[in-house]
Amino acid sequence: MLSRASGWPKLLRCAATAAVGAISRFSIRSSRFAEAASLLVLVALAAPAIASVTLDVRAGEGMERVAAGIRAGDPRRFDSVMDLVGLNDAGAPILVLVAPESSPLAKRTPSWISGYAVPEESFIVVFPQRAVRYPIDGMEELMRHEIAHVLVHRAAGGHDVPRWFNEGVATVAGGTWGLTDRSMVTLTLARGGARSFARIDEMFGEGEPAVGRAYALSGAFVNDLLQREGSDSVAGVLSRVRDGAPFEHAFVRVTGMSIYRAEERFWRRRSFWNRWVPLLTSSLVLWGAITLLATWATAARMRRDRARLAAMAEEEERETRNAECETRNEERNGDSRMKNGE
Template sequence: MFQPNSMQAANPPHLIFEAPESLQPIVKRLNNMGWPHYSYAMKLAGLDYPGPAILVYVVPETSQLGAQLPPWVSGFANGEASTIVLLAERVHSYPARAIEDLLVHEVAHILNHRAARGREIPRWFDEGIATIAARTWDIEDRARLLWAVGERDEFSLERVNMFFRGNAPTARRGYALSAGFVRDIIQEYGQDTPRRILALVAQDVPFPIAFRQVVSLLPHQAAEAFIDRQSVWLRWVPFVTSDFMIWIGISTLAFVAFGMHVRRLKIRRRQQAEEEDQDNLMFDYGELEQPTESEWGDSDKWRDR
């Protein structure tokens, strides 16, 4: 039986790929991924050893499986079977930026399953860990989270789980919320929070109890605190995007542009003045045509007229 906390050397998960000839270039890219790609996923799951080999099927869009799945589904994992399926040609939307991100995301699901020893964990927790394991949190994630939160009274973890059973927009909303919440938990309670929760679940502690033992709050209470922290951002968004702030922004840009224009004009004038001074210094008066001795003697020629 696989032991989640077995102390082993840091090695990436052993992946066995199956793919048609047309997708072998993609498989080659995925095979070149090393330990750094999976290290954060293993850290979040609390695994020192990734466990047995994982079978990864890379299938084309034209496959029978591709026809059966909703068009927004680009991959899925089965922890019990240690199997991953990737539809490589569908990697075009949040949260996966590239096929490499998608693979790490699905591997993280397998690792979470192994860390919990197959015990049940909520979908939002599993997806949240997998999403932040596969991508760096950036301004896109922040924007998607603000869009996804919506009204405070509408938010619940049960609703987040339901988003993953909907269409593409609701699924993206689920990813944004689950990743934002798990990231918030890590920031508030420490990097080891997910692995500590998974370790307790692996010992047959029900997830809500395991969560409370680590966080000192039940999941829904932590979710309420999370939404309260997001409300600070939500209060600023309408103000920042108001007509007044847009006018201020445009005016500021105009002043900056005018200042840059004046600065460039001054620099150009200074350069022209320096060039004129340089020309004067380099002018050779000896090159002027000098009058002959007879012309010097002809005073009438040089008399002012």
């Protein structure tokens, strides 16, 4: 299946346009050229159309305005998520239930969960009044996050992928990886704890603080993967899983390294934060820095004072010498007058 990221549909259509223009501008003397041009046009027009995500939005009590806003959104707003996972056709409509806090679903769901997906049933639930908890920042980001779970499932052909990878892709799909995410990763590493992907998976099953840290770390790894291996690396892994390869084998084929080697590299590159952030932010280092700054300021002040005192001493010595010279001159003049008077 053609990847949306490959650009082939667009390329073929451009070629078709060029061919049609050439046919209209020039007389075709060769029947072979005419046949080839016609074939190119037919192939281009037969290129798969981009089928964006379609939603079937249902509103719970009091949620009709929010649901209407979701329905009114640009249907192409999730195309970047399709690019990320490598889908050219998003597939069947996704059922979206917009649930109020008074609903039984909300009451059965921990208050720190903003939404969840049931990918195999193409079904997501969102709680708009909770769409302000990390890693979610607003309804649009919440929708992108949950829809990403459904699209990951489809891109993988329904086969399982590790939760840390699934959540990492959804976290990156939710929005631009920014300062908040990097700060969360730094704080997570400074506190210690997770040192393996298996541990991150466990953290997703724990309470709110642990889940937030798990999102940060899984998102950091997927973001790192995209930067190092290319924007099509996630799509490459998922396409191989769809073709039947175990996730670990698919990962090796795309990255050239085992998941364990990638895990080791990921943690080693961040060992600086584990080792130095706690030290650099400790009260001991803070007061040490203040002491050094005070010592430097005192030494600088003493140097300025010594220079000022030396200048004053030199000026005083110069004035003393001048006064002595004037005294000697007056004495000489007095002696001369006395001799002349005699």
